[in-house]
Amino acid sequence: MELFLEVCSKLANGFITSFLLFALTLIFALPLGLLMSFCTMSKKPYLRVPMKLIVWVLRGTPLMLQIFAIFYLPGLLDLFIWPQINTGWLWLDTTFTTRFIAALVAFVINYAAYFSEIYRGGIESISKGQYEAGQVLGLTKRQVFFKIVLLQVVKRIIPPMSNEIITLIKDTSLANTIAVYELIYQAKEFMTVEGLIWPLFLAGGFYLLFVGLLTIIFGKIEKKLDYFKA
Amino acid sequence: MSFLEVKNLRKRFGDIEVLKGIDFSLKKGEVLSIIGSSGGGKTTLLRCLNFLETANEGEIIIGDKTVFCANGTEKPTVSLEAQLSFGLVFQQFNLFPQYSVIDNLMLAPKLRAKSQKGKIDQKTLDAIREQAEQLLATVGLTEKANAYPCQLSGGQQQRVAIARALMLSPDILCFDEPTSALDPELTGEVLRVIKSLKDSERTMIIVTHEMEFARNVSDRVIFIADGLIEEEGTPEEIFLHPKKEKTKLFLSGGHSEI
Ligand SMILES: Nc1ncnc2c1ncn2[C@@H]1O[C@H](COP(=O)(O)OP(=O)(O)O)[C@@H](O)[C@H]1O
Numbered sequence: 001m002e003l004f005l006e007v008c009s010k011l012a013n014g015f016i017t018s019f020l021l022f023a024l025t026l027i028f029a030l031p032l033g034l035l036m037s038f039c040t041m042s043k044k045p046y047l048r049v050p051m052k053l054i055v056w057v058l059r060g061t062p063l064m065l066q067i068f069a070i071f072y073l074p075g076l077l078d079l080f081i082w083p084q085i086n087t088g089w090l091w092l093d094t095t096f097t098t099r100f101i102a103a104l105v106a107f108v109i110n111y112a113a114y115f116s117e118i119y120r121g122g123i124e125s126i127s128k129g130q131y132e133a134g135q136v137l138g139l140t141k142r143q144v145f146f147k148i149v150l151l152q153v154v155k156r157i158i159p160p161m162s163n164e165i166i167t168l169i170k171d172t173s174l175a176n177t178i179a180v181y182e183l184i185y186q187a188k189e190f191m192t193v194e195g196l197i198w199p200l201f202l203a204g205g206f207y208l209l210f211v212g213l214l215t216i217i218f219g220k221i222e223k224k225l226d227y228f229k230a
Numbered sequence: 231m232s233f234l235e236v237k238n239l240r241k242r243f244g245d246i247e248v249l250k251g252i253d254f255s256l257k258k259g260e261v262l263s264i265i266g267s268s269g270g271g272k273t274t275l276l277r278c279l280n281f282l283e284t285a286n287e288g289e290i291i292i293g294d295k296t297v298f299c300a301n302g303t304e305k306p307t308v309s310l311e312a313q314l315s316f317g318l319v320f321q322q323f324n325l326f327p328q329y330s331v332i333d334n335l336m337l338a339p340k341l342r343a344k345s346q347k348g349k350i351d352q353k354t355l356d357a358i359r360e361q362a363e364q365l366l367a368t369v370g371l372t373e374k375a376n377a378y379p380c381q382l383s384g385g386q387q388q389r390v391a392i393a394r395a396l397m398l399s400p401d402i403l404c405f406d407e408p409t410s411a412l413d414p415e416l417t418g419e420v421l422r423v424i425k426s427l428k429d430s431e432r433t434m435i436i437v438t439h440e441m442e443f444a445r446n447v448s449d450r451v452i453f454i455a456d457g458l459i460e461e462e463g464t465p466e467e468i469f470l471h472p473k474k475e476k477t478k479l480f481l482s483g484g485h486s487e488i
């Protein structure tokens with residue numbers, strides 16, 4: 001019983017880190033993704049082409065690789081390219097905070113890339129007539145987007161967005177590869193140190209509960225937007 | 231004295247010239263019907279008048295003001311005032327689905343008041359609401375003020391769209407086949423509303439396939455074919471005594487496609 005409580009409290013700690021990573025990723029990636037989708041839809045090639053390339057790379061390579069890249073790259077640059085500067089950023093003696101931030105940055109840009117494609121799909125699915133009706137009524141492009149188009153886009157992208165967001169909470173476990181003490185990391189410690197397997201399954205239960213909660217929340221949002229058809 | 235004057239309006243899409251020099255003028259309060267088989271350029275003409283397309287050449291003059299002038303070289307500019315001189319009712323209504331009927335009407339005037347004064351006071355808001363309620367009464371939809379577009383029939387949606395277009399009091403109200411997307415039994419209510427809008431202050435341009443309606447409601451009729459005005463005149467002249475062979479052919483049933 002004591003052991004069970006200890007496992008639970010450790011896992012709860014890990015889950016807080018997982019949740020923090022999840023929440024902060026959403027806070028930054030949701031707006032960043034919108035910005036990126038504007039770039040990929042831009043008529044200006046100097047915005048569109050590089051952004052399409054970036055989105056392609058971010059969606060086309062494993063997230064784990066991106067986490068490694070962001071975590072190790074500054075250190076490697078230190079070692080081989082600017083050894084004379086030696087800023088002292090060596091990954092071996094990083095603190096938890098720098099590791100967490102490295103993971104967060106990787107999650108934000110990776111998820112922003114996925115979100116940007118979802119936004120793009122949603123925005124492009126809105127009929128031209130909505131823009132034109134706004135324009136004829138003297139609305140500016142900004143007003144058309146924020147007052148007319150956006151809510152219709154939100155309604156349309158909720159199903160793919162909720163999928164992606166549910167994937168995100170599970171993907172946070174990838175942060176354990178750079179020793180961010182999230183949920184899976186904590187559970188794995190019980191396995192390696194004490195030879196216990198069941199904490200891992202218990203960790204699975206944490207994810208399951210959280211995803212259940214997310215499902216309910218998204219269901220509520222969908223219901224809230226049920227009053228109109230778009 | 232003409233109120234609206236359109237001179238030599240030309241529009242190309244790529245290599246294809248869709249409007250090949252359109253000239254016409256209207257007096258204030260006149261109703262113009264534009265007829266012609268599909269693909270002739272009627273929609274493009276209305277879109278150019280509403281600045282949804284930029285004509286490659288030509289002039290648009292309202293009163294004594296040239297609101298649009300293109301000579302084929304530099305990009306012409308259009309003021310917001312010019313944009314608001316025209317209103318457009320679309321074939322597909324294009325109501326904003328997330329807003330109730332009354333909010334569809336109030337959205338543009340509210341945003342306009344906001345951008346003019348920085349913020350909107352209660353008095354302005356009340357005035358806008360009152361105007362919206364009046365227009366809903368005009369189109370016979372007072373009891374639908376709080377309904378959402380998806381709860382309305384096509385005919386009702388189109389009547390809301392007409393009221394919405396009237397909120398900003400455009401000098402010239404254009405209709406692009408306002409009943410073509412409707413079931414036949416719903417066209418009557420929309421046409422009756424349009425007819426009731428006839429007023430000495432309100433100039434209207436109506437693209438339509440409803441010949442009976444065009445004949446009843448319009449002061450002038452233009453027959454467009456292949457991007458050119460083939461024939462122009464009063465309803466009597468066009469419908470009873472057409473001069474051109476193309477017009478006769480069109481009126482004798484060449485237009486049976488909607
Ligand atoms: N955006 C566009 N790009 C290319 N061609 C167009 C475009 N809009 C209209 N057209 C062409 O212009 C011609 C006239 O179209 P339209 O103005 O819609 O005619 P109508 O309304 O009389 O049926 C058609 O041949 C159509 O294919």
Ligand SMILES: [Mg+2]
Pocket residue numbers: 272273274407
């Ligand atoms: Mg048309």
